Amino acid sequence: MNSNAQVASYTTAPTAISSSIxxxxxxxxxxxxxxxxxxxxxxxxxxxxxxxxxxQGSIPAFKAFGFGFLxxxxxxPVTEKFGALAPIYGTLVTSFIAMxxxxxxxxxxxxFITELCPRWLKRPISTAIELLAGIPSxxxxxxxxxxxxxxxxxxxxxxxxxxxxxxxxxxxxxxxxPYGIGILTAGIILSIMVLPYxxxxxxxxxxxxxxxxxxSAYGLGCTTWEVVSxxxxxxxxxxxxxxxxxGLGRALGETMAVTFVIGNAHxxxxxxxxxxxxxxxxxxxxxxxxEGDLYTSSLIAQGLxxxxxxxxxxxxxxxMLLRLEMRSGSKV
Amino acid sequence: MNAAIYRRRRATxxxxxxxxxxAALSGIFVLAxxxxxxxxxxxxxxxxxxxxxxxPPPGSAGGLxxxxxxxxxxxxxxxxxxxxxxxxxxxxxxxxxxxxxxTMVVRFINDILLSAPSIVIxxxxxxxxxxxxxxxxxxxxxxxxxxxxLPVVVRTTEDMLLLVPNGLREAASAIGxxxxxxxxxxxxRAARAGMLTGVLLAVARITGETxxxxxxxxxxxxxxxNMNAPMANLPVVIFQFALSPYPDWQKLxxxxxxxxxxxxxxxxxxxxxxxxxxxxxx
Numbered sequence: 027m028n029s030n031a032q033v034a035s036y037t038t039a040p041t042a043i044s045s046s047i048x049x050x051x052x053x054x055x056x057x058x059x060x061x062x063x064x065x066x067x068x069x070x071x072x073x074x075x076x077x078x079x080x081x082q083g084s085i086p087a088f089k090a091f092g093f094g095f096l097x098x099x100x101x102x103p104v105t106e107k108f109g110a111l112a113p114i115y116g117t118l119v120t121s122f123i124a125m126x127x128x129x130x131x132x133x134x135x136x137x138f139i140t141e142l143c144p145r146w147l148k149r150p151i152s153t154a155i156e157l158l159a160g161i162p163s164x165x166x167x168x169x170x171x172x173x174x175x176x177x178x179x180x181x182x183x184x185x186x187x188x189x190x191x192x193x194x195x196x197x198x199x200x201x202x203x204p205y206g207i208g209i210l211t212a213g214i215i216l217s218i219m220v221l222p223y224x225x226x227x228x229x230x231x232x233x234x235x236x237x238x239x240x241x242s243a244y245g246l247g248c249t250t251w252e253v254v255s256x257x258x259x260x261x262x263x264x265x266x267x268x269x270x271x272x273g274l275g276r277a278l279g280e281t282m283a284v285t286f287v288i289g290n291a292h293x294x295x296x297x298x299x300x301x302x303x304x305x306x307x308x309x310x311x312x313x314x315x316x317e318g319d320l321y322t323s324s325l326i327a328q329g330l331x332x333x334x335x336x337x338x339x340x341x342x343x344x345x346m347l348l349r350l351e352m353r354s355g356s357k358v
Numbered sequence: 359m360n361a362a363i364y365r366r367r368r369a370t371x372x373x374x375x376x377x378x379x380x381a382a383l384s385g386i387f388v389l390a391x392x393x394x395x396x397x398x399x400x401x402x403x404x405x406x407x408x409x410x411x412x413x414p415p416p417g418s419a420g421g422l423x424x425x426x427x428x429x430x431x432x433x434x435x436x437x438x439x440x441x442x443x444x445x446x447x448x449x450x451x452x453x454x455x456x457x458x459x460x461t462m463v464v465r466f467i468n469d470i471l472l473s474a475p476s477i478v479i480x481x482x483x484x485x486x487x488x489x490x491x492x493x494x495x496x497x498x499x500x501x502x503x504x505x506x507x508l509p510v511v512v513r514t515t516e517d518m519l520l521l522v523p524n525g526l527r528e529a530a531s532a533i534g535x536x537x538x539x540x541x542x543x544x545x546x547r548a549a550r551a552g553m554l555t556g557v558l559l560a561v562a563r564i565t566g567e568t569x570x571x572x573x574x575x576x577x578x579x580x581x582x583x584n585m586n587a588p589m590a591n592l593p594v595v596i597f598q599f600a601l602s603p604y605p606d607w608q609k610l611x612x613x614x615x616x617x618x619x620x621x622x623x624x625x626x627x628x629x630x631x632x633x634x635x636x637x638x639x640x
Contacts, residue, residue: 051536058538059454065446066455066464069512072505073467076478079485134381142378151386153630158389160559160626161619162566164593168600168615169392172399172608218392221385249371272473279475281569282597306477306569313484313573329481336475344469 076333084327086319095327101292103316108324110331112292116209116302117332120284121277123213123298124220128277129270131217132224139225140232140258141250152229159222167286170215171207175287178214179206183299201297205289209302212288219283220273227269231262231350265350271343279336281306305332393619400616403609412581413595416604422614424581428589429565432496432575436503436564441557444508448515448553453541465516472509479505480570488574496582496589499575506567507560514556518549555629562625566618568593592618 087095091108098109139151183204190196235258243253259266289301290311303311305328316322407421414420447464455461483502488494522545530540546553576588577598596614599607 051538054538055536058449058541062446062450062454063460065443066450066460068443069447069464069468069471069508072508073471075486076474076482079482080478083481083485131381131385134378135385137378138382142375143382151382154386154389156630157623157626160562160622161392162568162593162622164566164568164596165396165615165619166392168596168611169395171600173391173395218388221389225385249367251371251374252367254374275473279473279477281475281477282593285597286600306475309477309481310569310572313481314576326481326485329478332475333478336473336478337470340470340473341466344466 080326080330080333084323084330086323087327090320091324095324096331099292099294103312103321106318106320108320110305110324110328112294113303113305113308113328114331115294116212116288116304117278117306117335119209119298119302120212120216120288120304121274123210124216124277125270125274127214127217128220128224128273132221132228132273133266135221135225136228136232137254139229141254152226155222155225155229159226162282163219163280164282166215166219166283170211170283171286174215175206175211178211179204183210187299198296200299202295202299204299205301207287207289208300209288209295209298212284212302212304212307213298215283215287216277216280219280220277223276224269224273227272227347228262228266231265231269232258234265234350235261262350264346268343268345268347268350271339271346275336275340275343278339279306279332281310285310305329396612396616396619399609399612400614403613404616408610408613413579413590413599413610414606415579416602416607419606420610422592422595422610422617424578424590425592425595425614426617427581427583428496428499428575428578428591429593431585432499432503432571432589432591433561433564435497435500436507437557437561439501439504440507440560441511444511444560445515445553447508448512448519449541451512451516452519453537453545464512468509468512471505472513475569476506476567477569477572480572480574483570483574491586493586494574494576494588496575496585496587499571499589499591502570502574503564503567506564506570507557510560510563511553511556514559515549515553518552518556519545521552522548551632551635555633558625558629558632562622562629565622565625566593568597572597 087108091098095108095110096114097111098107099111100107100109101112102108135155139148143151183206186200187202187204190200239257239261240253243257248256284304285307288303288307290303290307291301292303292308295302309325309329313322313325316325407419408423409421409426410423411419411421412424413422447468451461451464480502483498483505487498487501491498526544526548527540530544531537535543571591571594575591575594577594578588578590580590582589592614596611596618599611599614602608
């Protein structure tokens, strides 16, 4: 190479140039490194900001009502007496109904996709489910209001009320006029909404089971159900639970789908056919109309409670999925 | 001797498998029903006036022009705010601090933000922007949407950069490239399609978001281009019109719902096409 000769013949100039180039690269390196680190820290600050602003906003409500805020059912904007028990109850019960319906159906769909479905149908169904996970919740809400609620009111609820009329506990659980909208309807809409979420996570973790394990079980003469229940599910347990918790997190915080069909009634009824409210529906319905600091603060305090509940659920979900990831990572 | 046990096992299996079939069929049936209703109810309302007239007062005809405009503007602001920060943060996590404590914490927090209730984000922006500015504004709506874009972009950027083989980076470093050139010219180019997919998915996510706009951008009956004033947007208009007692408004709500769904589906399909095409290429 003649580059050595060149360098030797221009000893002064090239070194000057290259050191300035090096310096420039050094500056750019520092700029990019610091910019990216700042952006990463911004994400942390955002979460901190969310928590601080919610806590700050809810101080007036907790000062005025203390711990009783969580255990009082009263919600009276006129006398400015607020309690969050009815929305908390509604949030938990609608999510419970959603999970009660959603988990078995999602697991069924996931089993269908991974074990039963003909090969050519696998991709279309998986794609359809993933696309449906992206449909905005307001679409589920408007459908629930105009299609599901009238259908339940006309055909399903009278039947349920009639069937359980004489049964001791169930008669009060399913009592009352068929409104169509209410806790049960909100729970059903939520179960439809979480179906794609839980199914796609469950299907993904089912796919991580090594084929050898399943084949060995089939080779021993296991039926499909025995393979699923004794090999696939134990192997993917923490992943499946993680997926379910993700779905639960969505259901707890879901706003629009619920707001349309819950009925927005601030009371705890013994019947799940009666209208109720949830934390997010309550905030969505009343926040812009809330007058006075105490009213606004009571709504923000509910937001804080909701954030707390979902934070715990989501954190648990992530930890479980992480554990599965680490285990499958170490096995490879 | 074991015929009874065998029969019972076979029977249990058949029952559960029938149930799984039933679950799959009913799940797909319900979801198809929702899309079908949306098409039937929304398609009837599609006409030129939807795109050329503003939202009407009750009882008269009109369109969704101001709402569509507001949604597009706030989606653009949200994307413009969330994408750069998200890409930078994702770059830090995948390139600089791959196994640092900061990355572990940010990844965990980001996953929480990814599925945090969007209404809580709305409350946060209300507290920070609306209260301090003293009024609802399109800016606040855009910022709220940006906060929803951010975690999606962080997540996909990190994932996509981690997929770039280290050999590429080492090769670039070996010929003397400084770190920032390795990242911008090598890693970003290799991961470009995946990162773009992430941005598309984020846009799809905020297109239909309603809850964070309810008390940030609020709503506006009229066409407004003032970023410091409340601005109409499709999701909130759908919410208001669907719950109204006027058939005209309800019809517009269905049309708006159809528009949103079609947009979201197109974005999602586009994102998927982009990611499958590149995975075939590589």
